[in-house]
Amino acid sequence: MIIERIADKEAIERFLRNDAGLHLYELGDLDGFFWPHTEWHAARDGGAIRAIAMIYSGAELPVLLAMESANTAALHTLVSGIVPQLPGRIYCHLTPGTEGALAGRFSLEHHGRHHKMLLRNRSRLGESDAQHVVQLTRNDLAEMESFYRESYPGNWFDPRMLETGQYCGIGIGGALASVAGVHVYSPVYKVAALGNIATHPRYRGQGLGARVTAGLCRQLLGSADAIGLNVKADNAAAIACYAKLGFAFHAEYDEYLAVEKPG
Numbered sequence: 001m002i003i004e005r006i007a008d009k010e011a012i013e014r015f016l017r018n019d020a021g022l023h024l025y026e027l028g029d030l031d032g033f034f035w036p037h038t039e040w041h042a043a044r045d046g047g048a049i050r051a052i053a054m055i056y057s058g059a060e061l062p063v064l065l066a067m068e069s070a071n072t073a074a075l076h077t078l079v080s081g082i083v084p085q086l087p088g089r090i091y092c093h094l095t096p097g098t099e100g101a102l103a104g105r106f107s108l109e110h111h112g113r114h115h116k117m118l119l120r121n122r123s124r125l126g127e128s129d130a131q132h133v134v135q136l137t138r139n140d141l142a143e144m145e146s147f148y149r150e151s152y153p154g155n156w157f158d159p160r161m162l163e164t165g166q167y168c169g170i171g172i173g174g175a176l177a178s179v180a181g182v183h184v185y186s187p188v189y190k191v192a193a194l195g196n197i198a199t200h201p202r203y204r205g206q207g208l209g210a211r212v213t214a215g216l217c218r219q220l221l222g223s224a225d226a227i228g229l230n231v232k233a234d235n236a237a238a239i240a241c242y243a244k245l246g247f248a249f250h251a252e253y254d255e256y257l258a259v260e261k262p263g
Contacts, residue, residue, distance in 0.1 A: 001074065003078055003082065004044065007040065013027065019070070021250040027186070053065065064090050072097060076100070079102065084105075086102075092257075117247040124245055128245055130212075136162065151179075166185045167180070177203040186224075193230070194216065194228070194229040228247075229242065
């Protein structure tokens, strides 16, 4: 098995398309909007790519995406091979079992098992009330940052993502009550990964999260063939909400904070 850096977008895309639902984030990161912040590694056997891992450096904390459903042995070999090249502190999305490849160099803090869900039944969106959902822009940035501090502390929100035009909100009394957006969006690769979905504590339990998510998904239908999201496996309420909107389970993975061991 040969481990190598790879920068051939077409070859990367061909491999990722074998399981687009699992690799939704990585497909989106091929877009020119994200590509400059990515570093790609592949495991090859007989010239064929068997596994791919990507490091995204566009956030304050770098993120390693290393997931594979068909060849977990190749993925483990790949991650083991790139461990020396990883920064000393990195957040990781990993196929369960892959974390062992990091354990020699890093201390791992488990941030939970997660589900990847894909929008399978688009007709459900038409059954959802998306009234009063509006598109958010750069002009709303200050209010959004204040909203997230109160409603979703510690979340990953990159203000650059507002440039995609794929953030929506519902206001009550002149202030944001619920917001839904994207972590990754590419009209070129026709994928969208939803993220930063939150409702202000004062307005929870009223279905606003479902409404704003439905509104965003309807907006995305014209430009994204694959729409998905990540949700913690133990968040039964959120999973039920997304299921009502037409999302279904696709795969599972684990999130870890990896910090280099002293010495």
